[in-house]
Amino acid sequence: MAFRRTEEDVLMTATPFTATILGSPRIGPNRELKRAVEKYWAGNLDRSGLESVAAKIRRDTWESLTAAGLDSVPVNTFSYYDHVLDTAVLVGALPPRVAGVADDLDRYFAAARGGTYDGTDIAPLEMTKWFDTNYHYIVPELGPDTSFALHPAKVIEELREARALGIPARPVVVGPITFLALSKAVGGAVAPISRLGELVSVYGQLLELLADEGVQWVQIDEPVLVTDILDNAAELAGQTYKVLGGLAKRPALFVASYFGELTDALPALARTPVEAIGVDLVAGTAAAVAAVPELTTKTVVAGVVDGRNIWRTDLQSALGTLASLLGSVGNLAVSTSCSTLHVPYTLDAESELDPALRSWLAFGFEKVTEVVALARGLTQGREAIAGEIAASNDAIAARKSDPRLNNDHVRERLSSILASGAQRGPAARRREVQQDRLGLPPLPTTTIGSYPQTSAIRVARAELRNGTIDTAEYERRMKHEIAGVVKLQEDLGLDVLVHGEPERNDMVQYFAEQLTGFFATENGWVQSYGSRCVRPPILYGDVARPEPMTVSWAQYAQSLTDKPMKGMLTGPVTILAWSFVRDDQPLADTAAQVALAIRDETVDLQAAGIVIIQVDEPALRELLPLRSKDQAAYLKWAVEAFRLATSGVEDSTQIHTHLCYSEFGEVIGAIADLDADVTSIEAARSHMEVLDDLNAAGFGNGVGPGVYDIHSPRVPTTEEMATALRNALKAVPAERLWVNPDCGLKTRKTDEVTESLRNMVDAAREARADA
Ligand code: GLN
Ligand code: ZN
Numbered sequence: 001m002a003f004r005r006t007e008e009d010v011l012m013t014a015t016p017f018t019a020t021i022l023g024s025p026r027i028g029p030n031r032e033l034k035r036a037v038e039k040y041w042a043g044n045l046d047r048s049g050l051e052s053v054a055a056k057i058r059r060d061t062w063e064s065l066t067a068a069g070l071d072s073v074p075v076n077t078f079s080y081y082d083h084v085l086d087t088a089v090l091v092g093a094l095p096p097r098v099a100g101v102a103d104d105l106d107r108y109f110a111a112a113r114g115g116t117y118d119g120t121d122i123a124p125l126e127m128t129k130w131f132d133t134n135y136h137y138i139v140p141e142l143g144p145d146t147s148f149a150l151h152p153a154k155v156i157e158e159l160r161e162a163r164a165l166g167i168p169a170r171p172v173v174v175g176p177i178t179f180l181a182l183s184k185a186v187g188g189a190v191a192p193i194s195r196l197g198e199l200v201s202v203y204g205q206l207l208e209l210l211a212d213e214g215v216q217w218v219q220i221d222e223p224v225l226v227t228d229i230l231d232n233a234a235e236l237a238g239q240t241y242k243v244l245g246g247l248a249k250r251p252a253l254f255v256a257s258y259f260g261e262l263t264d265a266l267p268a269l270a271r272t273p274v275e276a277i278g279v280d281l282v283a284g285t286a287a288a289v290a291a292v293p294e295l296t297t298k299t300v301v302a303g304v305v306d307g308r309n310i311w312r313t314d315l316q317s318a319l320g321t322l323a324s325l326l327g328s329v330g331n332l333a334v335s336t337s338c339s340t341l342h343v344p345y346t347l348d349a350e351s352e353l354d355p356a357l358r359s360w361l362a363f364g365f366e367k368v369t370e371v372v373a374l375a376r377g378l379t380q381g382r383e384a385i386a387g388e389i390a391a392s393n394d395a396i397a398a399r400k401s402d403p404r405l406n407n408d409h410v411r412e413r414l415s416s417i418l419a420s421g422a423q424r425g426p427a428a429r430r431r432e433v434q435q436d437r438l439g440l441p442p443l444p445t446t447t448i449g450s451y452p453q454t455s456a457i458r459v460a461r462a463e464l465r466n467g468t469i470d471t472a473e474y475e476r477r478m479k480h481e482i483a484g485v486v487k488l489q490e491d492l493g494l495d496v497l498v499h500g501e502p503e504r505n506d507m508v509q510y511f512a513e514q515l516t517g518f519f520a521t522e523n524g525w526v527q528s529y530g531s532r533c534v535r536p537p538i539l540y541g542d543v544a545r546p547e548p549m550t551v552s553w554a555q556y557a558q559s560l561t562d563k564p565m566k567g568m569l570t571g572p573v574t575i576l577a578w579s580f581v582r583d584d585q586p587l588a589d590t591a592a593q594v595a596l597a598i599r600d601e602t603v604d605l606q607a608a609g610i611v612i613i614q615v616d617e618p619a620l621r622e623l624l625p626l627r628s629k630d631q632a633a634y635l636k637w638a639v640e641a642f643r644l645a646t647s648g649v650e651d652s653t654q655i656h657t658h659l660c661y662s663e664f665g666e667v668i669g670a671i672a673d674l675d676a677d678v679t680s681i682e683a684a685r686s687h688m689e690v691l692d693d694l695n696a697a698g699f700g701n702g703v704g705p706g707v708y709d710i711h712s713p714r715v716p717t718t719e720e721m722a723t724a725l726r727n728a729l730k731a732v733p734a735e736r737l738w739v740n741p742d743c744g745l746k747t748r749k750t751d752e753v754t755e756s757l758r759n760m761v762d763a764a765r766e767a768r769a770d771a
Helices: 007-013 032-042 047-068 083-090 104-113 153-164 176-182 192-212 233-245 265-270 286-290 293-297 315-323 355-360 364-380 382-401 408-419 427-438 455-465 471-492 507-514 551-559 572-577 587-607 628-646 665-674 687-696 718-731 750-770
Strands: 073-075 115-117 120-122 127-129 136-138 169-174 217-221 252-256 276-280 299-305 331-336 516-519 526-529 532-534 538-544 566-570 612-616 654-659 678-681 702-705
Touching (some): 047 153, 083 104, 083 136, 083 153, 083 169, 176 233, 233 265, 265 293, 276 331, 299 315, 364 382, 471 551, 507 566, 551 587, 587 612, 587 628, 612 628, 628 665, 665 687, 678 687, 687 718, 718 750
Parallel strands (some): 252 276, 276 299, 299 331, 678 702
Antiparallel strands (some): 526 532
């Protein structure tokens, strides 16, 4: 089926759809894809074995979405690793260093993970967070020699596969503006976004090809349009979609946005010939959509079902939102606010959920049924879904009145502590009393918290879970691990020790399991990156700490040494960032409650004789709002939560924090404002910059810029770390400089860690001698 030139013609030939989602989970309901790709990497599964697992996951997904009643189903949202990397392949933008890998799938995995191919070491591409989610994408590298060219095999094959099954398939691709905005220039190449014109012509070829395949609709994802990453986003959107919309042969175009409001990019898109625009109505408002007159000739795909959190939709209110758009838009379709990639597959996999809690929730599959119900309500009238609305109202009312959502004791304590100031003494005075008490050498050495998660630890955890051993035996084994880690640190001559965190598999889960107001899922896995999945806890109610969570481990570890043992906690922002969080009150209020629980823990640690306490905030940057106008308010509450968590102790108790995984640029001022006595910060890639930035932000406390990258198995030499320290000393005086790795050591092997830390301690000695 070929389309002619004008917008009207395209609309006439492309059947409008009424119910869809923007994308779906793809790791398999029981993480089948994770297992299969890991076997393939290990050489225990061949390519056709892997492909048949993947094909089954795709088929099951499409069939279940179609059977549930979606009349347009996203395809090409499957991925062996990451959809941004898939897009790099689609447009021919893999870096030259992987070109020598002959097999296309291995080449793809080489870009994602690096490795040794035919005796050559290939470094992987970088990975970073996808907008403000905890999903990580592969950052495409565009060099001076990158020349875009269409490689459509994946999308065409998946499309044909779906159509052969009778699926109303809608191919999905990451859009050209978003792709370039998320790419990085390498080798002195021009800014990626300046190559938009070139890339748009490759997308034009793709659209023509899809039209030849008889595709009616194609979804082009442009989430970057809801951010301030580009300063001329609206203009670029207008130009790009005018060109693509003006193509003589193409399917109907559905430009999808999510994670925020389009603001001025919405009218800009509405003035182009695209047929449909997707808006996130969980993050944004219907009024902003109704205000754009050009939308009266467009299909608006209204994301009223939250695609990234797990709460059941208020169907009555969502139907009201949809109804408010009738008349302002040409056509209205119902959707999730974003891909459901960010939520688990289905509640059916949870057998131990309290029935009340279950009724408040909707995972991926349940969200599809909500979309379908709303679309029915929209076309057939409210009465047609009266039963669904009643059930949703009941669940929402029950949730509102559940006593677990409102703990007066916590709320009263919180307001009285906040009213009393929740502040520590001045930093300089704290430094003085801590110095007297701790008597540490200049450039003290320490580590970030975790030590290798050995197989003995994993076995113990599994045996405790399946009942082979009891808690007492488990604790005995963990203590054995702790003793080993303490002895190692004493032998190496580190100055401030840690217990190694053997009892924590995932740190956020560890705290969530011990706090009220949280519950854990059994099978609520969500892809974090590649084959790595996480199971975020659900923070549903008021948070309280019934009893100490870490004190006995810390106390035991301290009993083994005369050196100071750091207590090890996770900060409120990070606990929120890595959980599904209640949506019935501002995040700031929830953060304060978590902070209070952490504060209680610091006070108990101090009472147990712990003199240094670290409160990690690696996710501080992750929750930063996508629009700059919202960032200051976020940073304010994030800093307040950290200060609330850490101001319950005496000035003589030293508070550390740790940050990693991100570019700190926009949050550097907030890091300084945390006012921790010591901040360890990932810096192996650029020592000087982060220290200069901290200085520029007026930071005058202790700082430990990571002296080596823990992501690589390579053992760093004494010399390179000594050089790093000498460089650091140009920015920070010896009295303020700490020596530590970039991050925790849990993913490394014991031998690597031993050698690396031995060299690190030697490097510190050398640097001390020169300082
Ligand atoms: N203390 C934690 C660890 O060492 C910090 C983890 C992190 O920064 N992500 O593992
Ligand atoms: Zn870290």
